[in-house]
Amino acid sequence: MAVAEFKNEQTVEWTQPENEKLLREKIYEIQSQFSEHYPLIIGEDRIYSEKKIPSYNPSNHEQVVGYTSQATQQDIEKAIGVAWNTFESWRSKTFRERANYLFKAAEVFRKRKAELIAWHVMEAGKNWTESDGDINEAIDFLEIYGRKAMQMERDGDLIRQPGIDNNLEYLPLGVGVIIPPWNFPFAILTGMTAAAIVTGNTVLVKPSSLTSVIGSKFMEILDEINLPDGVVNFVPGSSREIGDFMVGHRDVNFISFTGSKEAGVHIDETAHKKVQEQRWIKRVISEMGGKDGIVVDESADLEAAAEAIVVSAFRFQGQKCSAGSRAIIHENIYEPLIDKIVSRTKQLTQGSPVDNNDMGPVIDRSSFTNISQYIESGKKESVLACGGGTDDSYGYFIEPTIFIDAPADSLIMKEEIFDPVLAISKVSSVKEGIEVFNNTEYGLTGSLFTQNRDHMEYARRHMVCGNLFFNGKCTGAVVGVQPFGGYYMSGTGAKTGSLDYLKHFVQSKTISEIL
Numbered sequence: 070m071a072v073a074e075f076k077n078e079q080t081v082e083w084t085q086p087e088n089e090k091l092l093r094e095k096i097y098e099i100q101s102q103f104s105e106h107y108p109l110i111i112g113e114d115r116i117y118s119e120k121k122i123p124s125y126n127p128s129n130h131e132q133v134v135g136y137t138s139q140a141t142q143q144d145i146e147k148a149i150g151v152a153w154n155t156f157e158s159w160r161s162k163t164f165r166e167r168a169n170y171l172f173k174a175a176e177v178f179r180k181r182k183a184e185l186i187a188w189h190v191m192e193a194g195k196n197w198t199e200s201d202g203d204i205n206e207a208i209d210f211l212e213i214y215g216r217k218a219m220q221m222e223r224d225g226d227l228i229r230q231p232g233i234d235n236n237l238e239y240l241p242l243g244v245g246v247i248i249p250p251w252n253f254p255f256a257i258l259t260g261m262t263a264a265a266i267v268t269g270n271t272v273l274v275k276p277s278s279l280t281s282v283i284g285s286k287f288m289e290i291l292d293e294i295n296l297p298d299g300v301v302n303f304v305p306g307s308s309r310e311i312g313d314f315m316v317g318h319r320d321v322n323f324i325s326f327t328g329s330k331e332a333g334v335h336i337d338e339t340a341h342k343k344v345q346e347q348r349w350i351k352r353v354i355s356e357m358g359g360k361d362g363i364v365v366d367e368s369a370d371l372e373a374a375a376e377a378i379v380v381s382a383f384r385f386q387g388q389k390c391s392a393g394s395r396a397i398i399h400e401n402i403y404e405p406l407i408d409k410i411v412s413r414t415k416q417l418t419q420g421s422p423v424d425n426n427d428m429g430p431v432i433d434r435s436s437f438t439n440i441s442q443y444i445e446s447g448k449k450e451s452v453l454a455c456g457g458g459t460d461d462s463y464g465y466f467i468e469p470t471i472f473i474d475a476p477a478d479s480l481i482m483k484e485e486i487f488d489p490v491l492a493i494s495k496v497s498s499v500k501e502g503i504e505v506f507n508n509t510e511y512g513l514t515g516s517l518f519t520q521n522r523d524h525m526e527y528a529r530r531h532m533v534c535g536n537l538f539f540n541g542k543c544t545g546a547v548v549g550v551q552p553f554g555g556y557y558m559s560g561t562g563a564k565t566g567s568l569d570y571l572k573h574f575v576q577s578k579t580i581s582e583i584l
């Protein structure tokens with residue numbers, strides 16, 4: 070049967086009364102499951118370890134939302150063995166057969182969307198819109214990787230010659246490890262896993278401990294679609310205990326990681342240290358942090374720029390790799406634009422995501438403490454224009470915070486904070502603005518607001534980022550429309566949501582027959 074044309078999943082209007090009712094029911098319903106203990110999944114085994122990882126609601130740090138079992142090095146050893154045992158049968162399926170599992174999973178995601186949103190609200194602290202976006206992106210990844218993988222079934226684009234028949238096949242790499250972050254607990258975990266398995270690999274998935282219940286929900290769905298045991302093995306655990314062991318393991322052929330620069334660089338080093346009897350140079354696909362921002366020139370539409378700056382900086386509390394944590398503004402419009410940004414920011418509501426506030430909590434104590442330190446350093450380096458307040462009496466709440474007159478070399482202009490802090494700098498030209506924009510280790514997302522085509526052309530050539538936008542926010546790249554990912558210390562440049570991304574999970578072989 071032909072597969073329908075790909076279409077991005079549509080956002081649900083959750084504030085419509087019937088949708089809101091359903092969502093509130095689900096948020097209530099899942100609370101009866103908060104004491105559940107989720108197992109490790111290795112092949113057909115469901116293993117309940119004695120040591121458990123509790124996962125907390127960031128809006129209410131007293132509330133546990135579930136427990137997941139914790140893998141040991143022995144469990145990892147076993148999971149790698151099971152993944153290799155499953156590899157032969159899984160790789161023998163056609164791309165189309167494997168894609169069908171992805172399409173089936175997408176159907177279940179749609180069916181369970183309200184419940185999945187409820188889990189995002191409670192475990193990740195995302196409001197309804199952001200949670201909906203997370204699940205929609207996961208569905209898009211399944212649908213697009215299924216379709217793109219089917220294109221890989223055909224021969225590569227080879228020159229034909231008389232007297233010889235040439236073919237190019239894409240072969241899987243083998244067993245890999247999938248290490249996603251907590252901030253898109255469903256979309257990124259799903260995308261990374263789907264890309265690896267649809268191309269014929271088998272994997273171990275180690276979710277972030279901060280959102281491992283959502284990881285377990287993903288595994289429930291793989292069960293529901295009868296994905297063969299052993300294709301995806303679920304091994305939550307402490308990075309300190311199992312991280313280097315799994316990444317450096319002789320029989321792991323690739324690592325797909327999304328997370329911070331620090332962890333990414335460490336994983337890259339560990340993976341590339343050859344161990345005894347290792348036959349394979351491990352492939353590392355790494356998506357890391359960003360210090361993204363928006364440059365505004367004097368010709369820009371200031372209302373649109375202010376809106377984009379606030380949305381990019383503060384949605385989901387700035388906890389996106391793409392978050393626009395910097396605004397770099399031309400001196401001729403500096404004050405009026407700041408007034409607009411500050412006034413919009415003051416209108417944002419903050420509180421529990423259960424009530425769909427614009428902003429909720431940050432994820433945990435460590436993030437809360439980290440941000441409090443950056444706020445103090447921001448006060449010394451620049452001028453606090455609004456926010457700066459923090460409250461951890463119930464959940465981890467941080468006011469949207471804006472610093473102005475931030476020097477280009479200040480910490481808040483250079484380091485990824487990953488929280489709701491916006492640093493603003495003044496410049497006297499677009500050229501200087503782009504120099505300031507480029508003055509970080511990263512290269513993930515950026516935006517330029519301008520009506521000037523020459524400035525756009527200059528930015529196209531000189532702004533160092535994998536995803537560049539003109540006159541729009543720098544977050545929310547759409548699957549298949551804007552393949553996502555950066556370079557420099559933002560990652561290895563794999564572009565999620567594209568055929569290029571899938572090619573990181575295969576090796577190619579040519580087969581030639583003399584006729």
Ligand SMILES: NC(=O)c1ccc[n+]([C@@H]2O[C@H](COP(=O)([O-])OP(=O)(O)OC[C@H]3O[C@@H](n4cnc5c(N)ncnc54)[C@H](O)[C@@H]3O)[C@@H](O)[C@H]2O)c1
Nearest residue numbers: 249250251276277308312313328329332356357358359390
């Ligand atoms: N470029 C992207 O597409 C993208 C997308 C989302 C998030 N991010 C980045 O992710 C970071 C936030 O996520 P995080 O806090 O979960 O990041 P993190 O680096 O702390 O953790 C990411 C994952 O790596 C695991 N991990 C950490 N150290 C490990 C080790 N030594 N061995 C094996 N696994 C290890 C963690 O348990 C987690 O599952 C931010 O820097 C953000 O910019 C990047």
Ligand SMILES: N[C@@H](CCC=O)C(=O)O
Nearest residue numbers: 389390391544545546553
């Ligand atoms: N792909 C998302 C960011 C993912 C990182 O956190 C965006 O485009 O905003």
